[in-house]
Amino acid sequence: MKPEQNIVAAVLIDGDQILAGKRQAHRVGGGYYEFPGGKTEPGETPRQALKREIKEELNDEVILGPQIPSPADYEYSYAKIHIQFFCGRLQTNNLEHVAHTDLRWGTPDQLAQLNWLPASRPVIKWLQQQDLRKITFDE
Numbered sequence: 001m002k003p004e005q006n007i008v009a010a011v012l013i014d015g016d017q018i019l020a021g022k023r024q025a026h027r028v029g030g031g032y033y034e035f036p037g038g039k040t041e042p043g044e045t046p047r048q049a050l051k052r053e054i055k056e057e058l059n060d061e062v063i064l065g066p067q068i069p070s071p072a073d074y075e076y077s078y079a080k081i082h083i084q085f086f087c088g089r090l091q092t093n094n095l096e097h098v099a100h101t102d103l104r105w106g107t108p109d110q111l112a113q114l115n116w117l118p119a120s121r122p123v124i125k126w127l128q129q130q131d132l133r134k135i136t137f138d139e
């Protein structure tokens with residue numbers, strides 16, 4: 001039986017740009033681009049898990065905004081995942097490369113050409129149709 005995993009990921013927004021991270025080669029899905037995030041741990045809400053993951057992976061603090069309306073169930077060779085995406089805005093700017101070999105900002109149109117993990121591709125399509133400057137964050 002494949003493990004079933006609950007994953008959370010953040011679409012980090014700055015103006016009309018978002019952040020893409022290239023997963024380190026030795027990780028599952030190595031070499032693909034993703035939104036920073038990871039597995040929820042027992043007892044955590046999705047938002048708590050995502051703040052923890054952003055701290056662990058980027059060493060940054062984040063304000064989370066609305067959830068993106070395209071959660072996905074996806075089956076990889078190694079696991080079945082349920083993934084939820086949230087908009088986020090960084091409050092700090094360390095962007096450490098703990099889990100990624102490349103971190104880059106760009107508009108969704110610019111970043112759409114990257115090799116994204118399959119479960120994240122619908123999110124890029126959704127983002128291409130949004131005015132990112134209109135997304136609000138409660139502070």
Ligand SMILES: Nc1nc2c([nH]c(=O)n2[C@H]2C[C@H](O)[C@@H](COP(=O)(O)OP(=O)(O)OP(=O)(O)O)O2)c(=O)[nH]1
Nearest residue numbers: 007009028029034035036037038039081117119120
């Ligand atoms: N973070 C993230 N994971 C994604 C995205 N799209 C997608 O299919 N995934 C998949 C890849 C992995 O199978 C899973 C994330 O699990 P992970 O192993 O990176 O989680 P983690 O950060 O807790 O990792 P670890 O400490 O166990 O290495 O979700 C995405 O946009 N962001």
